[in-house]
Amino acid sequence: MRIKNRDLILEFLGKCYENESRGATTSDISKTLQMQRTNVSKLLNELCAEGLVEKDSTNYPVIYRRTKMGKSREAQIFETLIGYDGSLKRAVHLAKSAVLYPKKSLNMLLLAKHGTGKDLFIRKIFEFAVASDVCAEDAPFVKMNCLYYKDNAEEMNAKFNEGLIASENGFFFIDNCHFLDAESKTHLSTILDNSYVKNPDIDHAPIIVCSMPPMMSSDAFFDNITSKISIIISLPELNERGLYERFKFIEKFFCNEAHESGCQIKVNSEVLIALLLYPCDNIKQLFHDIRQACASAYSRELEVEKEAINVLIVDFSHNVRSGLLNYKNKRMDVDNIIREESDYVFNSDKLSILDIRPKENESIYDWINAKKLELHKRGFSSSEINTIVNVGIETEFNKYRKNLFNNTINKEQLSQLVDSKIIELVDDLLAKASSLLNRYYAASIHYGLCLHIQALVGKRVATHPIKIEKMMEFIEHNKEEYSLAMSLCDRITAAYDIELPIDEIVIIAMFLCTHNVGDDQSRHPSLLVAMHGVGVAKALAETVKILNDMTIYSYDLSLNKKPLDAYEDIKQTVLNIPHENGILIVYDMGSLKDIFNMVAIETGIRIKLIELPVTLMLMDFCRKLMLSENVNDAYDVLVNRFKSLDASAEYETMKKSKVIVSFCMTGEGGAVQIKRYIEQQFKLEGIEIIPVQLAEQSLFLQELNTISKEKEILCIVGTFNPNVYGIPFIPIEDIFNSDNHDLSQLLYQDNLNKQDFLSNSETIFEHLAKELKNIDALEAKDKLIQFIFDVEKDMGIMVEMNEKIGLLVHLACTLDRLKAGNITPNNLNKEEVIRKNMYLYRIIVKHMIELEKAFSVNVSDDEICNIIYILKKSHS
Known part of the structure; x- marks a missing residue:
């Protein structure tokens, strides 16, 4: 939540007041808060008009001071509370409303469990009442905890009456009021009901704040007291306050301990994660657990002269350490708060974060070994170490994979390090992955995979087992990548006679998950x-x-x-x-x-x-249909009623326009020059040229993926080969040295293939015209050819000629059979085929709609699975 400039000025002048400073000039405030002087002057005049700031014109330049602290209703008393604008926002609002109620403040009932911060909250209400001139500065604040007297009714009644007298014109806080004796309850009920005290020694009743735990809401006394108190405030428990607020409590308590000990306190990220996630009943328990750990660390390092006390995970109880086991389920939320590979240093008044830089060129196995050794030194058990490592391995792998973008080497260098067979295997894998997953891969992913597999084949690394739960979770969410990795491992086994465990298949599959690159656990709503x-x-x-x-x-x-x-x-x-x-x-x-x-x-x-409102709409549909005898009448009424439903809209196939991407390392200007040259020298009707800056490989890939969603990228033109799988590259030298014919041959290679296919299809349909009985073969030809071209384009690959011809014949015969009323035989593996090929299935269904309309047939999922088999055969 952004703090307003006027509040910053008030806070600054408030600090000057607390430090008994002479005040501050407009120039002082402008320089300190880095605001424009004219804006500061305007805000100071507004604050003076509101009585929050006073101006001393006897000095030059003019001195501004905060008026006597606490004399404004806007005094920011509650802002020192953690969560004042979050989980406590509603509670703060009700408290202010009760205090500022016209003529007389309202009494309050606070529903809060032990350890939720109720004492501090009540104190802040009292401070606000004083700051708002509702209570005098010397007004009394009296607290009575009924729990202490629950076994002595006489003493309870006496303390209650003493508290009433002592808190006159002030605050009377009755904690655990459900323990009051019967006489005191009756007395309290009368006071709350009539707003006066039956005591000759008291002229003015205090503001009364009662508190009890929420579970007492079923008690008869609760019903009685709530009928007489308008303002009921609930304080949330610690587990209801969110991880950010919990972290602020942790920060506050460590800073308090640093102040008490006179030493800095240093903790690592694992300690903070454990404190964020362990089962903790209330704020007070969190405070005691932190204090106990700090005391343990202080006694351990007492005789060692250090600037900071290192509080380790072993200083905490097993209950606190168990919080690390919850990291897996809360990782996204935790990573928003805790910075990895960092030490946190707490002083009495602030928190500093120190980055711990990882070693360069560290492999995933180096990280695993180093992490296990580090955790062992910290006192973790073997099971705890395995859990922590398995939770962090995917995050660490993403870092490892991202680093590959900045450490690429060329293929000539790679061939000196890696067996040519491995390079060939990885080439095939990424070509398949690009087609099946519809994504492009950076050359650095290719290099990284080659180096990783070479290390496996050369047996220079030891495989570390990944927990079965972790593996199953990854496989469940990345089935296609895992299937591709498994096929690669089968080929490695055949070529090198080594067996790769499932752990290695998972790690290889991680290389293919490029949709996570650059997306640091996306911080989205x-x-x-x-x-x-x-x-x-x-x-x-x-x-x-x-x-x-x-x-x-x-x-x-x-x-x-x-x-x-x-x-x-x-x-x-x-x-x-x-x-x-x-x-x-x-x-x-x-x-x-x-x-x-x-x-x-x-x-x-x-x-x-x-x-x-789909439920309401369907209910309305039902009512209308029950009152109608003709579906057309009901349809017309409903479409008119819900204008946004275009039920009769025709389906239009979105055809991707063709583009060439030009790029240059020196910036977008160079790419624009390449674009202009091509446009001037070559005739490229209907082809757009898009200039892109290649400042960083990962950003370049993201830009290509964005373009490919709406357009078909024919090729990339630039000063060097960016090595993007699935897209041809033309060097700028070839552009300058080529004539129109040569360039057209390269760019329109797919058109040449289309011409061959069209030529072959003429002969095929001359034969089919004699065989097909229920459809006109010559009429069907153009529609079936267009269907194959559209599917081929959306798949992003060239279907082999034989498979293309086979698909053409199959489709023609299928339509003829369906038109005759025959049905497609059931495919027993239908559900599995669709699940494994969901992307291809959606492409076929999208373009099949046109054929179904043209021939008035319904193509079943069983038939679509047959088409999937034919297309998969083309690139398997």
């Missing part, structure tokens, strides 16, 4: 789908995840469950979702909207809502 019914939202979320690769969360609200009864479930669902960057919620009906708005207010989480 979360998406939640909430629907009425059983399994509706879950099914939607799972379906979209298959097609989109983004984690989508879901909540299904049973129709038998009242919305208010589901409130706690929904709130917990929201809290369990990564929410540091907010949550977008898609819901179906209005009752959910009200609940999510309430959750947003209570938790302080940023929530945006979009209504997708």
Whole structure:
């Protein structure tokens, strides 16, 4: 949350006031806060008009001072509380409202468990009351903890009356009020009901704040007291406050310990991760666990002269250390807060972060060995070490893979280090991966894979087992990459007579997951789908995840469950979702909207809502159909009612336009010059030339992938070969030395192949015209050829001539058979084939729609699987 400039000025002048400074000039504030002098002057005049700042014109230049601290309703008393604008936002708002209520402040009931910070929160309410002139500066603050007197009713009653008298015109904090004796409860009830005290020694009743734990809400006394108190404030438990706020508590407690010990305190990232994730009941327990560990570290290093005390993971209890086991499930949220490979140094007033640079040229195995040794020295058990290493291996591998972008070598150098057979195997693997996965690979991935496999074949590395759970998780989310890696390992086994374990197959598959390169655990808002019914939202979320690769969360609200009864479930669902960057919620009906708005207010989480009223629409459809006897009448009414539903819209196949990409290392200007030269010297009708800057290999690849989503990249033209698999490269020298005919031959090579195919198809359809009985072969020819060209283009590969001819004949016969009313035989492996080839399946279905319309047939998934077999044979 960004702090306003006026608040920064107030804070600065407040510090001058606390330090008994003479004040500050406009120039002082402008230089210190790095603001424009005119803006500072304007804001100072506004603050003076509001009475927050006073101006001393007897001096030159003019001196500005903060008015007596705490005399403004905007005094930022609560901002010292962790979570004041987050999980405590609602509580702070209610507290301010109660204190500032006209004529007389309202009494309050605080629902909070032990250790949630209720004492500090009540103190801040009192300070705010003083700062707002509701209470005098010398107003009394009296606390009575009823727990101490629960076994002595007489003493309880006496302390209660003493507290009432002592807190006159001030604050009376009655902690654990549910333990009050019957007489005191009756007295308290009368005071709250009538706003006066039956005591001749008291003229003005205090502001009363009662507190009790939330679980007492079923108690009869709770019902009685809430009927008399308007302001009920709830304080969240530690596990409801989010990881960022928990980290701020950790930071505060370590800084306190640094102040108490007079020494810096240094911890590593593992310690902070454990403290963030271990099961901790409340803030007070977190404080005691940190203090105990600091005391242990202090006694260990007492006799060693050091600038900082090193607090290690072994200084904490097993309960705290168990937090590391939860890192796997919370890694994205934790990585937003804790910086890897860093030491955290706490002083009495600040936190410093020191980067620990990794060794250059360190392999994934070097990292595993070093990590295990480091954790062993810190006192971790073998099982804990294996868990931590397995959780971090994928993150570390992504770093290793990214480093390859900056450490590429050429193929000539590579051939001196790697067996030519390995280079050939990796070439084949990446060519297949580019086609099947529809993504381009940097040459550095090729080099890295070659070097990695050479090390395996040469037996220069020892394989480290990866936990079976970790492997299964990776395979589940990266099935296609794993399948490709497995085929490569089979070929390595055949060529070199070595058996590679499943761990190695997983590591090789990681090389192919380039969709994660440059995406540092993407810091995106979360998406939640909430629907009425059983399994509706879950099914939607799972379906979209298959097609989109983004984690989508879901909540299904049973129709038998009242919305208010589901409130706690929904709130917990929201809290369990990564929410540091907010949550977008898609819901179906209005009752959910009200609940999510309430959750947003209570938790302080940023929530945006979009209504997708599919349930209401279907209900409306049902009502209309039940009142209609003709589907056409119902259809017309419903389409007019829901204008956004274009039910009769024709399907249009989006054809990709062709482009050439020009690039230059010196910047986009050089690429533009190449573009202009080609446009001036060559006739390239219908082809766009896009200039791209190659400043960094990973960014260049991302740009190519972005372009390829909407356009077909014919080739890349530039000053050197960027080694992008699947796209031809033309050196700029060839452009300058070529005539129009030579360049056209290179760019239109696919057109030459098309001409051959068209020529062969003429002969085939002359024969089919005599054989096909139910469709016109000559009429079908152009549509079937266009279908094959469109599928080939979307696949991004050239289908072999034999397979193309075979597919043409198969499609013609299939349409003829379907037109006659025959059905396609069941494919027993249909579901598995579609699941393994989802990308290709979607391409075929998209273009098959045109054929189905043209010939008025319905092509089943069984038949589409047959087409998949033919196309897969072409590039297997």
